[in-house]
Amino acid sequence: MKIRADPGRCVGAGLCAMNAATVFTQSEDDGTVELLLADGAVPADLRAVVLEAVDACPSRAITVVD
Numbered sequence: 001m002k003i004r005a006d007p008g009r010c011v012g013a014g015l016c017a018m019n020a021a022t023v024f025t026q027s028e029d030d031g032t033v034e035l036l037l038a039d040g041a042v043p044a045d046l047r048a049v050v051l052e053a054v055d056a057c058p059s060r061a062i063t064v065v066d
Contacts, residue, residue, distance in 0.1 A: 001047055002040040002065045003054070007032035009061040016062055019053040020046065024062075033061055040065065 005016075005024065012031030016024040023046060025034045042050050054062045 001042045001050075003035070003037075003042055003050060004040055004063050004065050005033045005035040006061045006063070007034070009059050010057075011059045011061075013058050015056040015058070016053040019056055020049040022046065023050055024053060 003023075007027065010032040012026065014026055014031070016033055017026050023036055023042065025036055026032065027034055051064075054064060
């Protein structure tokens with residue numbers, strides 16, 4: 001599974017970082033989403049929490065790409 005984060009759509013709610021802090025963080029400048037995975041590939045053991053973060057995102061700034 002791969003994911004993509006779009007800071008342009010992000011409203012800075014921070015639910016992604018709260019749900020999956022090893023995958024997402026927030027920009028110190030404007031609070032928008034930043035992906036901590038270099039290529040967006042989600043390790044199998046983190047898939048469940050990442051999917052929770054995707055579902056929790058109010059602006060739909062995080063998407064699953066495969």
